[in-house]
Amino acid sequence: MARPTPLSGFPEWLPDGRVVEQHVLDTLRRTFELHGFAGIETRAVEPLDQLLRKGETSKEVYVLRRLQDEAGAEGVADRSEKQLGLHFDLTVPFARYVLENAGRLAFPFKRYQIQKVWRGERPQDGRFREFVQADIDVVGAGELPYHYEVELPLVMAEALGALRDVGVPEVRILVNNRKVAEGFYRGLGLEDVEGVLRQVDKLDKVGPESVAELLQAEQGATPEQAKACLELAAIAGEDVGVVERVRALAASYGAGTELLETGLGELAALIEAAARRAPGVVVADLKIARGLDYYTGSVYETVLVGHEQLGSICSGGRYDTLASDGKNTYPGVGLSIGVSRLVSRLLSAGLVAATRGVPTAVLVAVSDEEHRSQSDAVATALRARGIPADVAPTAAKFGKQIKFADRRGIPFVWFPAGPGAEGEPVADALAGQVKDIRSGEQVDAHAGSWAPPAEDVHPRVVPAAAG
Incomplete structure (x- = not known):
């Protein structure tokens, strides 16, 4: 057999690396269970139309089909079966799982899920085509109290903090609230809120000048409106002073709205609770947009201190309509850790080590x-x-x-x-x-x-x- 050519984007750890990965997974699982999250596992495939509900993901989905499709009498491939795709995250499969099992679940339902996912994107540092994710979500029936939007990032902070003693760097959980952003943009007169959020979400990749140009070219913003959006995105801090800075900015542009005030109230509650339970870990950052279109409240991204260039290793937010059958709605809030991204950085930067790569003592x-x-x-x-x-x-x-x-x-x-x-x-x-x-x-x-x-x-x- 000829020497195989490696496939990029599909990590395969050596035994020492697998020990590190397993320790991370065990620590996360233990912490999630301490907080009452029940473990589940869902299938690897979902109907393609369901996977494409999550926003701009069509280029990332791997389609699943047989090598040779069955052909009918006329030689035409049988398309009666639903087209299937490999899941690219665990949130969409979880929403489907909730709808199918709603009559047998007790709400609010707290679950954790640790599985591989597949995403068709260009492999690079910390980005893979096949990787392990670890999710926690809380879903309610009809309504979900806001305090869960406070609880989940703190649970995640605790889980990641439990890894500090083995050499994992400090983390910062950056938080925002989509109601703040939407209320501010509408107050400015910008109606394409989802479009604005997608552009703001590119700030770290392309810079403020390019984002301003995109807002004007694609969302029809005036230079003054684009400037206001960038000023909002520049606001960050660890205390409720952030809220007053946003209020002052909105007043200067005449962009105050009731939705903005609702979002600021929720953001203040999150910051105050985090300051008591995990001081310095949770930081309000108004540029956190999360470009996916189903988030409706708090949004989160998490970075390793000293390794910010890796990007977010953990993200998520509040969603109100992702799980709905037309009659009943199951709002939720969740966070996802890119375990493979975290492990790859721990290993490549030489931050942690296994005492041995074999179990034998x-x-x-x-x-x-x-x-x-x-x-x-x-x-x-x-x-x-x-x-x-x-x-x-x-x-x-x-x-x-x-x-x-x-x-x-x-x-x-x-x-x-x-x-x-x-x-x-x-x-x-x-x-x-x-x-x-x-x-x-x-x-x-x-x-x-x-x-x-x-x-x-x-x-x-x-x-x-x-x-």
């Missing part, structure tokens, strides 16, 4: 093939007590077996007791000696009672400097 040496069953018995006894153990693949010289363990980061090597006098079977097959190959210390041990230190039982993730 003890390699049981083999004295000779005739006595391999004794080594197997030792490994079995260790595993029965929850200690990951493996048996050496060959009965090589002990020095080579130690090197085998060392190359894999296995900290301990077990040497079974040898045969008794005149080749008699050993009295206790589970007895022997165990060596810590890091320190060289070797002691008598018994597989029914000996255990490695707790920190060596399983691979751990640590700051890279301690790896």
Whole structure:
């Protein structure tokens, strides 16, 4: 077989990287469950018409079809089945899941979901075509209290904060409220609110001058209106002083509206709660727009401090109409972490390390093939007590077996007791000696009672400097 050509955008971590990814996933899952979120999983495919409801996503959806479509009598491919696409996020599948199971769910329904998603975009640093997302959402039936818009970013701050001790940088959760933006734009006389939001969402990519030009060319804004939009986007801060600055700006342009005041009240409540529970983590940033058209209230983006050029690793917001069957509406609020994006930065920047890439804590040496069953018995006894153990693949010289363990980061090597006098079977097959190959210390041990230190039982993730 010829050497395969790598596919860009489809990350495959080495064992050490997988240990890091699994630690991140376990930490997120544990935190979500502490806050009452129930885990679910949805199918990988959705009807194409449903996937395309989320806004400007048609270029990103991978369509699913058989290599050879069935043909009818006239040789025309059968199109009776719905066209399917791989889901590019977990929010649209979750909305469908809620509608299909509404009669069996208790509302408000809190769920977390950790799955792979697929997105047809150009691969680059931190952006993949296949990646893992971890979502939390709360959905209500008919209504959803505003306090959930405060709770969710704080849960996410706690989850990411729980990773700080292994070397994950600080995070900043940037928040805004779509009611603020919509109220301000309408107060200015700009009616294409979704269009304005899409342009403002490009600020970090193209800069304010280009956004001003786009607002005038595509949304029909005057230079004065474009200037006002950019001034609003420039407002940021960690306290409720942000609200007064927006009010002052709106007054200067005569852009005050009732919707604007409603949004500012909600934004103030979020900032005040965050200042009490996670000071310095949640920051109001009026340029956060989230260009997707279904957000209706709070919107969030999250950056790693010192790695802002990576972009948002976690985003989301409030949505009121995404899950609706025409009679009933299930408003929700959610956040999604791009786990693969986060892990890729942790690994590429050398921020974290795994203590080893294999689960094995003890390699049981083999004295000779005739006595391999004794080594197997030792490994079995260790595993029965929850200690990951493996048996050496060959009965090589002990020095080579130690090197085998060392190359894999296995900290301990077990040497079974040898045969008794005149080749008699050993009295206790589970007895022997165990060596810590890091320190060289070797002691008598018994597989029914000996255990490695707790920190060596399983691979751990640590700051890279301690790896």
